[in-house]
Amino acid sequence: MIEIRWHGRGGQGAKTVSQLLAGAALRHGHYAQAFPEYGPERSGAPVKAFNRIDTKEIRLHCSIYEPDIVVVLDPTLLCAKEARVTEGLKRHGILLVNTTQTPEEIRALTGFPGKIITLDAEALARSVGARFSNVVMLGALARLLGNISLEDLEAELAQAFGEKALATNLAALRAGFTALTESLETLEATA
Amino acid sequence: MRVAAEQQLSLITGAEAAAHAMRQIDPDVVPVYPITPQTPIIETFAQFVSDGLCHTEIINVESEHSAMSAAVGASCAGSRVITATSSQGLALMLEIVYIAASMRCPIVIAVGSRALSGPINIHCDHSDSMMARDAGCVQLFAENAQEAYDLMLIAQRLAEDHRVLVPVMVMQDGFTITHSAEPVALLPDEVVKEFVGEYEPLYPLLDVDHPTTQGPFALPDYYFELKRQQADALDAARSVWLELQEEFAALSGRRYHGFFEAYKLSDAEYVLVILSSTAGTAKVTIDRLRRKGVKVGLLRPWVFRPFPAHEIAQALAGKRAVAVLDRAISLGSWGPLYLEISAALGRYLPKRPMLYNYIYGLGGRDTPPELLASVVTDMQNEVDPTVLRYLGLRE
Numbered sequence: 001m002i003e004i005r006w007h008g009r010g011g012q013g014a015k016t017v018s019q020l021l022a023g024a025a026l027r028h029g030h031y032a033q034a035f036p037e038y039g040p041e042r043s044g045a046p047v048k049a050f051n052r053i054d055t056k057e058i059r060l061h062c063s064i065y066e067p068d069i070v071v072v073l074d075p076t077l078l079c080a081k082e083a084r085v086t087e088g089l090k091r092h093g094i095l096l097v098n099t100t101q102t103p104e105e106i107r108a109l110t111g112f113p114g115k116i117i118t119l120d121a122e123a124l125a126r127s128v129g130a131r132f133s134n135v136v137m138l139g140a141l142a143r144l145l146g147n148i149s150l151e152d153l154e155a156e157l158a159q160a161f162g163e164k165a166l167a168t169n170l171a172a173l174r175a176g177f178t179a180l181t182e183s184l185e186t187l188e189a190t191a
Numbered sequence: 192m193r194v195a196a197e198q199q200l201s202l203i204t205g206a207e208a209a210a211h212a213m214r215q216i217d218p219d220v221v222p223v224y225p226i227t228p229q230t231p232i233i234e235t236f237a238q239f240v241s242d243g244l245c246h247t248e249i250i251n252v253e254s255e256h257s258a259m260s261a262a263v264g265a266s267c268a269g270s271r272v273i274t275a276t277s278s279q280g281l282a283l284m285l286e287i288v289y290i291a292a293s294m295r296c297p298i299v300i301a302v303g304s305r306a307l308s309g310p311i312n313i314h315c316d317h318s319d320s321m322m323a324r325d326a327g328c329v330q331l332f333a334e335n336a337q338e339a340y341d342l343m344l345i346a347q348r349l350a351e352d353h354r355v356l357v358p359v360m361v362m363q364d365g366f367t368i369t370h371s372a373e374p375v376a377l378l379p380d381e382v383v384k385e386f387v388g389e390y391e392p393l394y395p396l397l398d399v400d401h402p403t404t405q406g407p408f409a410l411p412d413y414y415f416e417l418k419r420q421q422a423d424a425l426d427a428a429r430s431v432w433l434e435l436q437e438e439f440a441a442l443s444g445r446r447y448h449g450f451f452e453a454y455k456l457s458d459a460e461y462v463l464v465i466l467s468s469t470a471g472t473a474k475v476t477i478d479r480l481r482r483k484g485v486k487v488g489l490l491r492p493w494v495f496r497p498f499p500a501h502e503i504a505q506a507l508a509g510k511r512a513v514a515v516l517d518r519a520i521s522l523g524s525w526g527p528l529y530l531e532i533s534a535a536l537g538r539y540l541p542k543r544p545m546l547y548n549y550i551y552g553l554g555g556r557d558t559p560p561e562l563l564a565s566v567v568t569d570m571q572n573e574v575d576p577t578v579l580r581y582l583g584l585r586e
Binding site: 019022023026031032034035036058059060061062063065132 | 372465560
């Protein structure tokens with residue numbers, strides 16, 4: 001089972017992408033859960049969303065304390081004390097961050113010893129005309145997971161968005177997917 | 192395994208699952224007032240009505256007291272009626288829930304379980320439904336979104352069966368199920384339509400050719416006899432529930448066998464008894480402990496009212512120890528589920544297992560597998576059963 005924790009701010013669509021990911025996982029033949037951090041929602045406040053993905057039926061109905069992957073949608077959360085983005089993240093897990101900084105800079109900032117992958121999702125979102133970076137990060141995460149296909153995600157997006165928003169979000173998804181392919185190639189080249 | 196392809200699963204929340212059940216049942220009237228965490232049930236359902244997918248008259252009332260009052264009126268008139276609520280909303284409607292039950296109105300009430308104030312809290316526990324346990328309703332508890340859907344469909348038939356005719360409450364855990372997206376297999380619309388059928392009211396007020404008096408005074412001459420009839424109706428719900436689960440299994444492939452789920456129970460020495468979503472986490476815990484050789488199992492009631500006392504006592508006979516986990520507390524006493532099971536064991540078993548009571552998860556406190564495993568360790572260590580214990584509490 002893979003457990004994922006998303007960090008965003010209220011209004012940035014962390015819950016939306018967690019549901020899109022779970023829907024795509026289900027299309028791909030996996031079992032999946034998506035749930036937000038429960039509580040009163042306030043625009044701009046740090047929020048979390050969670051995913052579980054497994055090949056077996058998922059019966060756990062408690063929170064996730066030791067995620068395999070953490071995705072940070074908003075770089076300002078790295079410094080926000082209350083967000084604690086690396087809390088419980090497995091040492092061999094992955095920290096995927098939307099930032100202009102390098103993985104080394106993020107490591108210095110968070111002290112996380114495991115794999116850190118960064119991409120400037122905000123710039124990518126802007127380049128395709130998207131207001132938020134969430135779907136770019138979803139595309140990047142899908143590439144990272146490897147077991148969620150771009151086609152299944154595109155089908156989920158087609159179900160979730162109207163015609164106008166769909167084109168933008170599909171472009172955002174593919175931008176994230178492609179950018180991560182390049183990041184992974186760089187990682188492999190330097191490893 | 193390609194799960195979705197085989198079973199046509201869709202990823203929806205428990206609240207959406209309940210709303211889909213309502214869409215397919217297509218009730219005549221839904222009087223409702225929004226309250227967290229029930230709101231997405233009625234929000235989703237209102238969208239279905241607005242999209243023309245069902246033909247219900249939604250009555251936007253000014254409070255839950257009015258919602259249940261309108262529900263009683265519509266039900267007495269001869270309509271099929273559903274409503275939904277949580278926590279304070281159920282507390283406010285409770286006065287009229289008693290009346291709905293005594294007037295034998297088969298209203299289905301979807302409940303997103305939430306702690307009662309105070310202090311104000313929007314998260315899950317079972318204090319709201321336990322507050323309503325004596326009102327005269329059937330009470331069903333769902334573990335996950337799939338069950339939240341299935342039990343709504345079964346509830347409709349159970350409520351309207353002429354041997355029963357009482358309200359049925361269908362509980363799903365607030366946020367943990369109402370707001371979590373999980374795979375759910377929805378039945379085809381026409382299959383549900385055939386399963387629930389048409390509601391045939393016994394004495395509809397709108398049948399002006401056969402006028403009836405409904406909801407009159409009953410003084411010491413008749414009140415007692417009417418209460419006995421309600422008790423009989425709840426008893427009758429037992430056999431109707433068993434009949435319906437056969438019929439439901441035949442059309443869905445999903446079997447609600449008996450009154451409770453027995454998970455690895457038959458050879459278990461230690462048993463956890465627990466309602467709703469935390470039972471899923473308990474099953475994972477049990478699997479982990481079984482791998483270490485601990486013989487532990489689960490008993491999870493679907494039906495809390497009418498309480499299946501005899502069946503539960505039989506299932507627990509010969510066990511070394513049983514821990515009942517309650518997500519509500521009767522302040523000044525112990526947990527309501529524990530009290531039922533303690534009475535059942537005392538009534539039916541000459542030799543009782545060691546019986547423990549843990550209060551857990553009040554106000555939405557999370558209950559991970561480690562906490563549930565600690566209960567099994569306590570049972571193995573034969574801790575004092577005369578002490579009420581609190582799980583996951585900071586002392």
